[in-house]
Amino acid sequence: MSIQDKVISIIAEQAVLEPSDVTLDSTLEDLGIDSLGLVESIFAIEEEFDISIPFNANEPSESDFDISNVAAIIAGIEKLVAEKG
Amino acid sequence: MKRVVITGAGTINALGHSVPETLEAMREGRCGIGDLEFRDVERLSIRIGGQVRGFEAEGRFNRQQMSLYDRFTQFTLTAAKEALAQSGIEFHGELAAKSGVVLGTAGGGVSTWDDNYRSVYEDGKNRVHPFVVPKLMNNAAASHVSMEYNLKGPSFTVSTACASSNHAMAQAFQMVRSGMSPAMLTGGSESMLCFGGVKAWEGLRVMSKDACRPFSANRNGMVQGEGAGIFVFEEYEHAKKRGAEILCEVVGFAMSSDASDIVMPSKQGAARAISGALADGKISADSVGYINAHGTGTAANDKTECAAVADVFGPHADNLMISSTKSMHGHLIGGTGAVELLACIMALRDGVIAPTIGYEEPDPECALDVVPNEAREAQVDVALSNAFAFGGLNAVLALKKV
Numbered sequence: 001m002s003i004q005d006k007v008i009s010i011i012a013e014q015a016v017l018e019p020s021d022v023t024l025d026s027t028l029e030d031l032g033i034d035s036l037g038l039v040e041s042i043f044a045i046e047e048e049f050d051i052s053i054p055f056n057a058n059e060p061s062e063s064d065f066d067i068s069n070v071a072a073i074i075a076g077i078e079k080l081v082a083e084k085g
Numbered sequence: 086m087k088r089v090v091i092t093g094a095g096t097i098n099a100l101g102h103s104v105p106e107t108l109e110a111m112r113e114g115r116c117g118i119g120d121l122e123f124r125d126v127e128r129l130s131i132r133i134g135g136q137v138r139g140f141e142a143e144g145r146f147n148r149q150q151m152s153l154y155d156r157f158t159q160f161t162l163t164a165a166k167e168a169l170a171q172s173g174i175e176f177h178g179e180l181a182a183k184s185g186v187v188l189g190t191a192g193g194g195v196s197t198w199d200d201n202y203r204s205v206y207e208d209g210k211n212r213v214h215p216f217v218v219p220k221l222m223n224n225a226a227a228s229h230v231s232m233e234y235n236l237k238g239p240s241f242t243v244s245t246a247c248a249s250s251n252h253a254m255a256q257a258f259q260m261v262r263s264g265m266s267p268a269m270l271t272g273g274s275e276s277m278l279c280f281g282g283v284k285a286w287e288g289l290r291v292m293s294k295d296a297c298r299p300f301s302a303n304r305n306g307m308v309q310g311e312g313a314g315i316f317v318f319e320e321y322e323h324a325k326k327r328g329a330e331i332l333c334e335v336v337g338f339a340m341s342s343d344a345s346d347i348v349m350p351s352k353q354g355a356a357r358a359i360s361g362a363l364a365d366g367k368i369s370a371d372s373v374g375y376i377n378a379h380g381t382g383t384a385a386n387d388k389t390e391c392a393a394v395a396d397v398f399g400p401h402a403d404n405l406m407i408s409s410t411k412s413m414h415g416h417l418i419g420g421t422g423a424v425e426l427l428a429c430i431m432a433l434r435d436g437v438i439a440p441t442i443g444y445e446e447p448d449p450e451c452a453l454d455v456v457p458n459e460a461r462e463a464q465v466d467v468a469l470s471n472a473f474a475f476g477g478l479n480a481v482l483a484l485k486k487v
Contacts, residue, residue, distance in 0.1 A: 057290045058306040058384040
């Protein structure tokens with residue numbers, strides 16, 4: 001499974017949706033994922049890829065990790081996975 | 086109904102090992118938050134906290150006591166000693182039979198859990214010390230205080246996360262006000278600054294890596310603290326007859342539940358607790374001069390709390406002062422309301438308002454007088470202390486100058 005598919009499946013599980021319902025331009029709000037759901041998704045993604053995501057729930061827009069939509073989240077994770085080497 | 090006054094106060098926290106040291110630090114706007122020091126701290130991403138420094142259990146407690154006292158109990162007994170010395174109250178006979186101790190803690194003996202889990206899971210040991218259970222239980226501190234000071238009346242521990250101390254003090258207040266007990270020891274204690282304690286909080290991603298800046302637009306989360314605050318709540322006539330020094334009067338309280346979310350605060354729930362405390366104490370809103378805020382420094386709490394205060398006080402919200410001393414001592418979780426009550430006592434008795442330090446940028450969503458960075462002299466007749474816990478459990482106390 002590609003990084004993209006894995007991330008989408010994690011987000012879909014959190015949103016209680018089918019992966020096919022999660023599109024690249026979906027926002028977390030569209031998917032009904034609240035702040036607690038987001039923190040849980042980030043945890044699941046970190047566990048899946050063995051990475052650390054720099055995310056502070058107090059300042060989501062200031063964090064060095066873009067969560068504006070699914071595509072941005074995937075891009076951020078691909079970068080972190082590549083940096084891990 | 087009886088009048089209830091505070092005749093003794095004691096504390097230990099990151100700002101000092103006593104009430105005078107703590108109040109001096111609050112007056113000076115000193116920060117007690119710094120680099121955490123304990124085993125495995127390098128495995129944490131959050132490495133700051135309001136840790137109690139220079140506190141050695143050795144010398145204060147004997148070997149037998151040390152094997153029974155978790156750090157949260159040690160803090161409690163240290164603060165209780167100071168409070169009782171100031172109050173001068175002694176418990177014998179009927180007074181002892183009716184008086185008790187109600188304390189708040191969220192985690193109880195967290196470092197005892199941590200040390201012993203490490204020992205059995207990581208070190209592979211198959212045996213733990215026989216006193217692990219009596220050491221870690223949440224009521225250990227209350228029980229040891231009862232034994233130390235012969236308190237034979239109602240004693241128990243309240244655990245409502247970050248509102249534990251306020252809920253505990255509200256209970257003690259009710260017991261004295263109703264005439265059930267002539268005096269009660271109350272307050273709370275917390276000691277979560279160990280690897281497991283901070284790691285758990287780290288997971289929630291609401292912690293700041295650099296500072297606690299309540300109400301500031303650039304705030305980025307809470308910072309944990311540790312310590313205890315203990316008070317003697319006493320029936321007014323009883324205190325007067327003894328010639329005890331009265332620090333202030335406790336006049337009202339209210340508790341409310343948001344019944345909405347396990348972590349996100351609610352403006353309505355907070356506002357109901359604040360207005361409830363005013364109603365319970367028969368206090369007019371415009372007589373309130375100071376509020377010690379819950380003010381955690383998280384994005385969610387501070388704006389919700391300011392909105393609740395604005396709702397309850399209307400135009401008077403712009404006249405009163407509201408500060409968060411968590412900026413200095415950190416968030417003591419279950420012990421926080423107790424240490425913060427000291428700032429209310431300082432406002433009422435000494436006419437000094439503790440500042441919110443670390444304040445850098447105004448936030449339009451927190452547009453109240455947050456007493457930024459420097460303490461202020463002001464005459465205050467009524468002060469409130471807010472606590473709004475995870476789980477949506479709120480408790481607000483109202484205090485009055487005597």
